[in-house]
Amino acid sequence: MNALPSPPVAAGQANVGSRPLLLLRILLPVMVLAAGIAAWELVVRLNDIKPYVLPAPSVVFQTLVSDWPVLSRSLLTTLLTTLEGFLAAAFGGIALALLFNQSKWLEYSLFPYAVILQVTPVIAIAPLLLIYLPQQVAVVACAWIVAFFPVLSNTTLGLNSVDRNLAGLFQLYGASRMQTLRYLKLPAALPYILGGVRIAGGLSLIGAVVAEIAAGSAGAGSGLAYRIAESGYRLNIPRMFAALLLLSAAGIVIYAALALTSHLVLRRWHESALGKDN
Numbered sequence: 001m002n003a004l005p006s007p008p009v010a011a012g013q014a015n016v017g018s019r020p021l022l023l024l025r026i027l028l029p030v031m032v033l034a035a036g037i038a039a040w041e042l043v044v045r046l047n048d049i050k051p052y053v054l055p056a057p058s059v060v061f062q063t064l065v066s067d068w069p070v071l072s073r074s075l076l077t078t079l080l081t082t083l084e085g086f087l088a089a090a091f092g093g094i095a096l097a098l099l100f101n102q103s104k105w106l107e108y109s110l111f112p113y114a115v116i117l118q119v120t121p122v123i124a125i126a127p128l129l130l131i132y133l134p135q136q137v138a139v140v141a142c143a144w145i146v147a148f149f150p151v152l153s154n155t156t157l158g159l160n161s162v163d164r165n166l167a168g169l170f171q172l173y174g175a176s177r178m179q180t181l182r183y184l185k186l187p188a189a190l191p192y193i194l195g196g197v198r199i200a201g202g203l204s205l206i207g208a209v210v211a212e213i214a215a216g217s218a219g220a221g222s223g224l225a226y227r228i229a230e231s232g233y234r235l236n237i238p239r240m241f242a243a244l245l246l247l248s249a250a251g252i253v254i255y256a257a258l259a260l261t262s263h264l265v266l267r268r269w270h271e272s273a274l275g276k277d278n
Contacts, residue, residue, distance in 0.1 A: 055238040063238035064245065071227065071239075075246050078208055078223035081136075082254070085143020086204035090197055092144070093151025101159040101185065102177065111156075118149035122207055126214035139211040139223075146207030147200035151193070158192025159185050194262040201254045209247065 037057045043049070044056040051059050064071065096114075100107035122142050129138035162185050170180045212225030224243045231240035 052235045052237050055241055059238050060241040060245065064242040067239055067242060071224070071243060071246060074222070074224045074227045074243070075250065078205075078212065078225065078247070079250060081139050081143055081208040081211070081223065082205045082250075084140045085207055086147055086201055088140065088144040089147035089200050089204060090151055093148050093196065093200070094155050094193060097152050097155035097159060098181070100156055101181070107156070114149055114152055117145060122146050122210050123214060126211050129211075130215060135215060139208060139215065142211030142214070143204045143207035146210070147204035150199040150203065151196040154192045154196030154199075155189060158189025161192070162188045191262075191266060194258075194265060198255065198258045198262060201258045202251055205247070205251050205254060 041056050041058060044054055049056075055063070096110070100111065122145055125145065126138070126142050129141050132138075133141060166184055166188075167180070170184055175183070208223065209225040212223040213229060215222070215226070224247055227243045228240050228247075231237065231243065
């Protein structure tokens with residue numbers, strides 16, 4: 001006698017089952033971080049390591065609190081530069097990819113130069129930009145250079161990855177190029193675009209930091225990168241760690257915000273954002 005098939009699992013039950021897994025994915029990194037901080041604190045205290053060699057996490061936190069007025073201003077400056085570079089990269093990369101999609105001649109003519117711009121180290125370009133451009137413009141340009149190519153390449157890939165059958169159907173019904181772009185290519189390329197934007201968010205922060213370091217004394221009092229360099233010169237290692245902590249936190253927040261935006265945009269229709277049980 002054949003066994004009866006098991007009843008299907010309700011969507012609500014599946015979601016309940018996935019909650020412990022989500023909680024575990026959050027708790028495990030937190031536990032690893034807590035263990036690492038505790039081990040760091042213990043090593044410093046047991047070996048009586050001086051703060052100018054390796055500060056304990058408690059000292060770094062105290063420095064972050066005491067130097068917050070200075071570090072917060074530098075953080076805002078770096079974030080403003082990052083935002084400006086990111087917006088320029090996102091809008092510029094998407095707009096140029098749309099032009100490439102409409103004109104292959106334009107893509108063949110300009111895309112190699114975008115590749116050259118990407119593979120050239122920004123630390124080598126930054127001093128030249130600081131010579132020929134105003135300081136703030138040069139710093140934003142460095143952030144734009146680093147973040148621009150992922151948006152351009154991902155958007156171009158997405159626009160060129162449209163299903164040929166759907167493209168043929170649009171052509172069969174006499175859709176114009178703009179209609180095909182609006183109703184077929186852009187929706188199909190949206191996951192690629194958002195993926196490129198997520199990458200660009202972190203890279204724009206890296207570009208801003210590199211440009212601020214290249215600016216050197218010309219960027220005195222500007223961003224967190226200058227604070228890190230200044231702290232190194234003065235052997236104020238706790239402030240250096242505090243500034244690094246703020247940079248890391250800023251990068252995590254930027255990535256999380258962009259990832260959440262991508263999920264909210266795609267969650268109702270794209271496989272990358274749908275739950276496995278949906």
